[in-house]
Amino acid sequence: MTTPAHRPPPDVRVHRQPGDGWVECACGHRHWGLNGAAGLLLWRSGPAGTEIVLQHRALWSHHGGTWGLPGGAITDGESPRAGAVREAAEEAGLPTAAVRLRADRTLVHPDWSYTTVLAEAVAPVQPAVTDPESLEVRWAGLEELDHLELLPAFADALPELRTMLRRLVLVVDAANVVGSRPDGWWRDRRGATARLRDHLAHLAREGVAASAVGLPGTSWLPDVVLVTEGAARGVPAVDGVSVVSADGSGDDALVTVVRRLMGDPANDVVVTTADRELVARVEDLGARAVGPRVVRH
Ligand SMILES: [Zn+2]
Structure with a gap:
């Protein structure tokens, strides 16, 4: 586990907080987030069909260069839902007031968990890169998901998540x-x-x-x-x-x-x-x- 992809984030990470850190999990992998991690899957349905907000991950990050969801480590005492909303505001400029939580899906590991929080945009939202963890964040149509290189864990969850954009x-x-x-x-x-x-x-x-x-x-x-x-x-x-x-x-x-x-x-x-x-x-x-x-x- 010494490949560049597994290096911890460099000092450019701007929001260090309690809960940041790697977990050596009994599943054999290491995961980011001492309290687990959470990401926000924001969707909207429009004339062009359903769209979601995707994050193009910074090259230095875990699986850098792939596309995934804004998210990150849950801080001490924070719920996964609150963590996902906070990270999405910090990383992608997604305004909390426009985010209506609809569902969540928690993947439980022996020593870690990841919660995808699904939410509907209930007001106009223009995603923007607001910290060094992203190359780009933007709305994407569901058909684009077949053509982008996705974060492996996101790709694994996607078949079920696609049925939850409701x-x-x-x-x-x-x-x-x-x-x-x-x-x-x-x-x-x-x-x-x-x-x-x-x-x-x-x-x-x-x-x-x-x-x-x-x-x-x-x-x-x-x-x-x-x-x-x-x-x-x-x-x-x-x-x-x-x-x-x-x-x-x-x-x-x-x-x-x-x-x-x-x-x-x-x-x-x-x-x-x-x-x-x-x-x-x-x-x-x-x-x-x-x-x-x-x-x-
Ligand atoms: Zn694990």
């Missing part, structure tokens, strides 16, 4: 989920629905396990639409959870929401309900359904 939208049948557990909700339907909403806001911030919603990767941070009816109507929206109050049938309102969401191919629409008739209706529209357990607190 947003999870959870559409929650409030009456069904609240009614699925006999906890006294019938005494205060609205209060029970507000508690469900607050738990959904927590899931929107922290994420749901990918396996629970049948998606690739490790976890997903959903957009949530809570559909209420009857006595639960009027529960206000909160950050991360929008609320649709049905005037009549909650099922009809939910189907209308799903039909609208299915119009955007970047949406992966998952409905939480145990109502079989409703499941059939949303599956007819191309959405998927999961049981209430996924969103119950």
Whole structure:
């Protein structure tokens, strides 16, 4: 392991911080980042198809000259998500406010881990080289990935990552989920629905396990639409959870929401309900359904 490609970064590295350093991993390789490492996969869908931000790695760096994602070592006490966003701001000028986290995928080694954080650009973003770790950072169409020399670990992860350039939208049948557990909700339907909403806001911030919603990767941070009816109507929206109050049938309102969401191919629409008739209706529209357990607190 004395080839030039394995040299540590030279002094031009401008943001030394706790967590920088090599790990000798039991897998037989050494990896950068004492607390593990993380990278940001920022995507946008436009008229030319889906594009992602790629970094052309500085020649002195590990696998220099290849293309990968902005990212780096996680600092002490930092989450992989926060680390990926910070590194992307430092290395590629990606403004935090324009980055909406959507999902992540963690590759676990015996002594190290790497988390790819997938995010959607929700405002115009012009990537720029902002430190010596990059030769270039720019938007690239997915078809370009077949022609660029990619960082080997990124190339390995790419088949799965390509299926994750989407947003999870959870559409929650409030009456069904609240009614699925006999906890006294019938005494205060609205209060029970507000508690469900607050738990959904927590899931929107922290994420749901990918396996629970049948998606690739490790976890997903959903957009949530809570559909209420009857006595639960009027529960206000909160950050991360929008609320649709049905005037009549909650099922009809939910189907209308799903039909609208299915119009955007970047949406992966998952409905939480145990109502079989409703499941059939949303599956007819191309959405998927999961049981209430996924969103119950
Ligand atoms: Zn390893």
